[in-house]
Amino acid sequence: MGRQPCCDKLGVKKGPWTAEEDKKLINFILTNGHCCWRALPKLAGLRRCGKSCRLRWTNYLRPDLKRGLLSHDEEQLVIDLHAHLGNKWSKIASRLPGRTDNEIKNHWNTHIKKKLLKMGIDPMTHQPLNQEHSNIDNSKTISSNPEDIKMEPKTTNTKDVEISATTAEDESSSTVTDQNNSMDSENHLIDNIYNDDELFSYLWSDETTKAEASWSDSNFGVGGTLFDNNITGGDADYPIWSPERINDEKMFLDYCQDFGVHDFGF
DNA sequence: AATGTTATCAACCGCAAATAG
DNA sequence: GCTATTTGCGGTTGATAACAT
DSSP states (O other): OOOOOSSOSTTOOOSSOOHHHHHHHHHHHHHHOOSOTTTHHHHHTOOSOHHHHHHHIIIIIOTTOOOSSOOHHHHHHHHHHHHHHOSOHHHHHHTSTTOOHHHHHHHIIIIIHHHHHHTTBOTTTOSBGGGTTTOSOGGGSOOSOHHHHHTHHHHOHHHHHHHHHHHHHOSOHHHHHHHHHHHHHHHHHHHHHHHOHHHHHHHHOTTHHHHTOOHHHHHSSTTOOTTSSOTTSSGGGSOSOOHHHHHHHHHHHHHHHHHOGGGGTO
């Protein structure tokens, strides 16, 4: 018995979303929440499959999304998280507020991977390419044990290597300057995170997956309203630094104004 | 200006896990 | 406990923008 396709192939539109479709999707979710992605397109009057709607919403339309390139500290965090979690993009994304797994995955493949390779670091193992198989320092190998992982970021060489490599050979001197300027404050930020044992055990704990309960469930459940609760539905979804949290509502309202705020029934 | 190449990122696909009945 | 269905994830593709020749 074959698996049912996620949607009727006939009459389902593919490809880039139009502003009109976006509007319909946002409007529907704001009004009704998304009780069932499979049924949503029909109810919302969209000729898309539920999967496509979910993706569009989570990767592009969600009001808490950040826009633009990852900042240096975000990038560094991605590298460190990747060293421990591997290609668990959704897990990595859950540590970066306002970023999606897709976005991080794309950024990894287009930017970070190249940077690491340029520095002579294997992006998959996070070990120097020429020492990859020699295991010079076994303590730096990726461990599945949270207790081992816990202290690792302090000793992981990735960050140190990047800083020195950036200074020595980065393609643009302006980039170096920009990064160095921002790094003072941003590294401080990251250091604070790493120094926080409690937070770190949280980060690596499987329990966090429970705390990663759907953003939408707490904010867009059936009958729920967008801003009834605070936008995050609890601290568990976001690391402690997140000034964006404060601005989420404003940003979303700004966004909605692109479509015309009246269309959303505000 | 025209053409070719590379980089980027939104979106799709297939699979596996989770959930419902 | 089993089967069907839904959801979410990670890999990949394809359109197109940016850059080089």
